Amino acid sequence: MSAIPDTRRELPEFAEIPPGTLPEGADSPGFGLAVVPTTVFQYWLYLVDSGLRDAPDPRLHGFPAEPGTGLRAVGGGVVLDEDLGALPATGVTWHGALAYCAWLSPQVGRPCGLPTAAEWRYAAGGSLGSRWALGDVFDRQVYAPPSATGPRPVGATPPNAYGVRDLTGNVFEWCADRDATAVGSRVIKGGAYTVRNPESFENTTAFTADELSAVPYIGFRVLAGDAGRRGR
């Protein structure tokens, strides 16, 4: 079990998901998966380091002018609301999530990317395939308090058996997969504060969204392979 995550962490902490058979039948050698979604603070460090703070790229992200989600568009650049650094990074497109992973890889010394929907589901439900990340009962107060009108800080749910938090609820998470029928859409998993039916949060449920979407209800979490090989 991991401790309560330090929400000022500059780099993600990874839970190690053991080798096993993914839901679609493929074998996985195991992988690291970020304990919580990438935070506003972590994404901010990437924006600063890569020069995107002063020249944001609409293909990678789009932040609102209004406060509330941690990163704000101001005068052609981006500013951080420091007290909101523990929120999940949102307003990040699928391409922006991948770009963050590419930036992160050399810093953690592991190949980084987004999980496939099958890897996400395996990390959430384990080999027994629970319905939601913490079991077969939908606890609305834990996963998705009905009063929520925006993202909440990461680490709000207890860890599951692999030590991963927040898989169910808060914000959807980009996955690597292309959608089979919708051109330009990518899979998102886990449900968000904007949806209500328990079925929408189930580990097996997959929605898709336009890959250039920049919205406050989609974030992402990083998958890390083994340092010595590709890992997936």
Place this chain on the structure above:
Amino acid sequence: MAEHRKFALVPFGERTLTVGSSDPSAGPAHEVTLDAFALADRCVSAGDFHAFLREAPQDVDHTMVDCIDPAFVVHRADGFALRPGCADFPMIQISFWAAAAYCNWLSRTEGREAVYDVTARTADLDLDGYRLPTEAEWEAACRAGAPDPAACNSADASPACRALRAGELGTGAFPPGSPGPVPVGSLPADGAGLHEMLGNLREWCHDRYGPYRSAPQRNPRGAQRGAFRVVRGGSFIDPAAELGPSSRLAAFEDTKCEVYGFRVAMPR
């Protein structure tokens, strides 16, 4: 027709009629008297709604408009965007209050009074602005037009109708071959000049959902309390046999779904 919208308004005079039916879900049948009103001849399109979103994005938030698939409007770095080929499809994935916010914008744009207070979640239907139709108005208009359930975009739609669906055109991320909406005004008008009253999308009405009473009523406006609103007309997922002028369903007012859309009304 105004430049900022693609629909026209059909006038209906003051009238007394029987609404509801002997079906337990739509009964008891009872008499209503309605003041004159006007009802849009088709649902608000994605193009219509997008004009509002571009001009007044501050009037909605992301809990009111959903942009995950399927959707005709997405939200990118520079704001709400229409997907290619989607302008004439009906606006979907909007809550009751997003529809109300659109009505207010339309009222402001055309110099009328805003009916809804979206923040306080209240309404004043005695003002002259755009609003959602009451379910009695919707039913009166549907009875006047007498659309044929067999000709609409229901779960039992004809092959010719299915060919118009979003999925067949590769629009809105509706999977090919799956049920989906057809463009507004794409099916023939009914006897009152209204398009797609039955089928296509369940339409948000103004009323909070509540049981009917048998006593005659004048301008009924729904239950006093509750978070469920009436939706009328059925959709592309509903069997034709369940569609008719009196069929009514309830929907949680914050729900955003690809089977809910709306058309506007106003007093005359």
